[in-house]
Amino acid sequence: MTAARLLIVGPQGSGKGTQGVRIAEALGVPAVSTGDVFRANVKEGTPLGQQVKAIIDGGDLVPDELTSAIVRDRLAQDDAAGGFLLDGYPRNLAQVADLDAFLSSRGEELTGVIELVVPREESIARLSKRAAEQGRGDDNAESIAKRLSIYENETAPILDVFRERGIVDQIDGVGSLDEITERITAALTARGITA
16 A cells, blocks of 8 residues: 555646545545645744735745745654645646655655546636635635636646656546545555555
């Protein structure tokens, strides 16, 4: 059996947060979402939260050094020793190098990358719906367009690195939650990654 050291990637609105939690629970590993960590700190008003809020409200992404430090700290916790599912990190080539160095220092590597493929129009429709339902201030039209452009220009290229390693599974991200979860589970099972 292959250890579940996974990354889930997809444009904003692709459902990666929802699917990441489902897959992590099924595999018995923690889902590590940088967005959730940042939002929790913002909500609690921590110094990190105040710093992050100003960045996010401007539609920008949190700097690599800060994000990498938070992820390293989280992956060093006991519950992540047997595996993890990353959501939102790494999101660019510099962060891939940081993650590789950290995992290599522990004699580990990523064992799978789940790429949720969703048309841009679908992402925008889902984010607009989420903004209305959850009142997320960062889900306005301008921020959505900016984040999708950042994804296309900075995050999509990391997939080429992982494709060269042969660990990317492209998953159709359109359908019911259960259908998408089943597609992901089937792809992971084919890699020997099971609960």
